[in-house]
Amino acid sequence: MRPTILFLTLIAPSKATLSPSTDSIIKHSWGDIPRGWTYHSTPPPDDTFELRIGLKQARIDELIDRLLEISDPNHSSYGKHLSQEESEALASCQPKALDETKEWLAYHGIDDSRVNHHQAGGDWLSLQVSIAEAERILSTQYHLFRHDASGETSLRTLQYSLPHHLHSHIDMVAPTTYFSTLRTMRKTSFLQPDIEPVDEVESLIDPIISSAASVIPLGCSYAITPSCLRALYNTTDYVPTAMSQNRLGVAGYLDQYANDADLQTFLKKFRKDAAGATYPTVQIHGGGNDQSIPGIEANLDIQYTIGMSYPTPNIYYSTGGSPPFIQDSTTTTNTNEPYLDWVTYILNQTTIPQVITTSYGDDEQTVPLEYAVRVCNSFAQIGARGTTLLFSSGDFGVGGGDCKTNDGTNQVLFQPSFPASCPWVTTVGGTTKVNPEVGVNFSGGGFSRYFDQPDYQANAVSGYLGGLGTKYAGKFNPGGRAYPDVSAQANRFQVVVGGHTMSVGGTSASSPTVAGIFALLNDYRLSLGLGPLGFVNPLLYSLGRNGSEFSGFNDIVSGSNPGCGTDGFAAARGWDPITGAGTPSFKRLQALVSK
Known part of the structure; x- marks a missing residue:
């Protein structure tokens, strides 16, 4: 269900007056704890973990078009594979997306020196944050949830929010609402x-x-x-x-x-x-x-x-x-x-x-x-x-x-x-x-x-x-x-x-x-x-x-x-x-x- 936005002003604020905390809307949420999971406990606010932010790839359609051309035996570009630099350029985000995401983090007290920028596979930002910082940044609450079958616990939240203007810049944030355990994966053998x-x-x-x-x-x-x-x-x-x-x-x-x-x-x-x-x-x-x-x-x-x-x-x-x-x-x-x-x-x-x-x-x-x-x-x-x-x-x-x-x-x-x-x-x-x-x-x-x-x-x-x-x-x-x-x-x-x-x-x-x-x-x-x-x-x-x-x-x-x-x-x-x-x-x- 698309969240209704009842708290946005009729006139969008200028960049200088934008308040990332007040214009946030839900990015993803659960109506209830996913089946098979139960609430376990609330972690200490000073516990830390790695937060990952995936920025949208502005030219991904162009990259896929190039992939199809160089893979088509009837195309003049067949076999002309891309270099690492060429593929990274086509998988990158818009500079505006990177700048505005970093501004949002800075607004919440995250200095740029704490943010790692990874460009392989598209642009990812990773940062070590405390529970309290992540909750403030994402307008959410983190809890430990227990997986009933395995007994394992995972740090997750039932919903998180992003500033309205960042929804078009950010694909996903993890870990948030996607529940997981560390059990061995399914092998196809x-x-x-x-x-x-x-x-x-x-x-x-x-x-x-x-x-x-x-x-x-x-x-x-x-x-x-x-x-x-x-x-x-x-x-x-x-x-x-x-x-x-x-x-x-x-x-x-x-x-x-x-x-x-x-x-x-x-x-x-x-x-x-x-x-x-x-x-x-x-x-x-x-x-x-x-x-x-x-x-x-x-x-x-x-x-x-x-x-x-x-x-x-x-x-x-x-x-x-x-x-x-x-x-x-x-x-x-x-x-x-x-x-x-x-x-x-x-x-x-x-x-x-x-x-x-x-x-x-x-x-x-x-x-x-x-x-x-x-x-x-x-x-x-x-x-x-x-x-x-x-x-x-x-x-x-x-x-x-x-x-x-x-x-x-x-x-x-x-x-x-x-x-x-x-x-x-x-x-x-x-x-x-x-x-x-x-x-x-x-x-x-x-x-x-x-x-x-x-x-x-x-x-x-x-x-x-x-x-x-x-x-x-x-x-x-x-x-x-x-x-x-x-x-x-x-x-x-x-x-x-x-x-x-x-x-x-x-x-x-x-x-x-x-x-x-x-x-x-x-x-x-x-x-x-x-x-x-x-x-x-x-x-x-x-x-x-x-x-x-x-x-x-x-x-x-x-x-x-x-x-x-x-x-x-x-x-x-x-x-x-x-x-x-x-x-x-x-x-x-x-x-x-x-x-």
């Missing part, structure tokens, strides 16, 4: 204890011939290893040569640590020629690297990016912290990851890996809209600098839990996943079986309610929607960004954790697999003197032929992703919201990206 892990690799060596005439190790119908994936997607014979120019990054969050010893055990078992390969761990915003606590998710990611891309250099990012969160029935504790801290670090670097994979996600509705849009815009900035960002599509089909909306109406709707729903990333769904591959039943897919459908995918998506007809009408937004874009195997992955092999499933496995393939495609382009692929979606969708199969991809035509009490979407010829364009065929894609 899961253990499969009913599947016996493979301790010996002989069964994964004897070949059979698949229907596509590819030599696939016999055991791949039972367990997936790098040998299976390299055979399925035709990378086995490719030898990288551009190692000095090419890098592959893995983003990890909230106490998920990739284990060095487990990687060596994995490589000796499943990719002997890569034994001894290492990777650096970059720790961001308090991210750890405790080698005594190997993470299933982190190990899965790094073992399969290296397993697919060796000898391409890999890098693991360990990011700490916890971002804003809105609870729903599936995500009952804070499982959002701190994208802003990670993306700010990445955009501060002079060079960025040409491919980065992330295997985490949440229901879109649990992420505040302003937060989601701001993060998505930052992903566009990374893509404009020449990086392919890959995200797993999620493991709940069209939605998990009761699929009720958390806006008070309790409608049962399909629940899209974020960041999978961001138009400026490449989202990876899941398949299973090998002869032929089929869409795996947990593969996340659907249509965003936050982001409009981008032009680059409109033709492909319209073909699917035409075949769907009125089925599920009202359950999803047919005009929303559709995902996934591509897919890969997501079942029975062999992962070494704590020295032991176990079976793991999830689109967490699909995303690093595709990341390794795109890293090899970049290697090939770099060896030819060409630049990296960068944001690949416009190129990818241009490979579709009149709503049918996509050049360079294996079309997946069977499988579905049930959820929300329905059978979900079904795979079909061409693009579909369970497997996207299909699974990659490296050799065919190699020919398509050589110019």
Whole structure:
């Protein structure tokens, strides 16, 4: 509900007489304490914390236009990626926004020397404040709220206000009304204890011939290893040569640590020629690297990016912290990851890996809209600098839990996943079986309610929607960004954790697999003197032929992703919201990206 402004004067005061305390209006508020939370206590007024203020990005539409131009293979600017300085200029705020926000802070006694200005990922101001100062600045009251399920407490407020003239300058302030805990986030992978892990690799060596005439190790119908994936997607014979120019990054969050010893055990078992390969761990915003606590998710990611891309250099990012969160029935504790801290670090670097994979996600509705849009815009900035960002599509089909909306109406709707729903990333769904591959039943897919459908995918998506007809009408937004874009195997992955092999499933496995393939495609382009692929979606969708199969991809035509009490979407010829364009065929894609 838009707040009514009953206390503004009819004539706006001049800048010289403006009183930021008297012209403030509510920026965001809750009618009551969000469900699942209870009041715990009121903190001492002299307690301190970091307050972050995100300023609106004045030229973000121009940045996105540039991203689409340099990513369109038919445009004269194709491949002309932006420098760090160029992208920062397009993501910046108006000088007036910065000046007037600082004036507002100064009015409340915050000296400019206390304010840190960060420009990566757009303009952010951060400052250490006391509870009393924050309450005065934001015309609010802070309290500690207890999360009933976890017992954890968070410092939040039920509403906050900004001066009227700053509403057009400030996107968001945090922490304020977005409730969160520090619980481990949702990872898009899961253990499969009913599947016996493979301790010996002989069964994964004897070949059979698949229907596509590819030599696939016999055991791949039972367990997936790098040998299976390299055979399925035709990378086995490719030898990288551009190692000095090419890098592959893995983003990890909230106490998920990739284990060095487990990687060596994995490589000796499943990719002997890569034994001894290492990777650096970059720790961001308090991210750890405790080698005594190997993470299933982190190990899965790094073992399969290296397993697919060796000898391409890999890098693991360990990011700490916890971002804003809105609870729903599936995500009952804070499982959002701190994208802003990670993306700010990445955009501060002079060079960025040409491919980065992330295997985490949440229901879109649990992420505040302003937060989601701001993060998505930052992903566009990374893509404009020449990086392919890959995200797993999620493991709940069209939605998990009761699929009720958390806006008070309790409608049962399909629940899209974020960041999978961001138009400026490449989202990876899941398949299973090998002869032929089929869409795996947990593969996340659907249509965003936050982001409009981008032009680059409109033709492909319209073909699917035409075949769907009125089925599920009202359950999803047919005009929303559709995902996934591509897919890969997501079942029975062999992962070494704590020295032991176990079976793991999830689109967490699909995303690093595709990341390794795109890293090899970049290697090939770099060896030819060409630049990296960068944001690949416009190129990818241009490979579709009149709503049918996509050049360079294996079309997946069977499988579905049930959820929300329905059978979900079904795979079909061409693009579909369970497997996207299909699974990659490296050799065919190699020919398509050589110019």
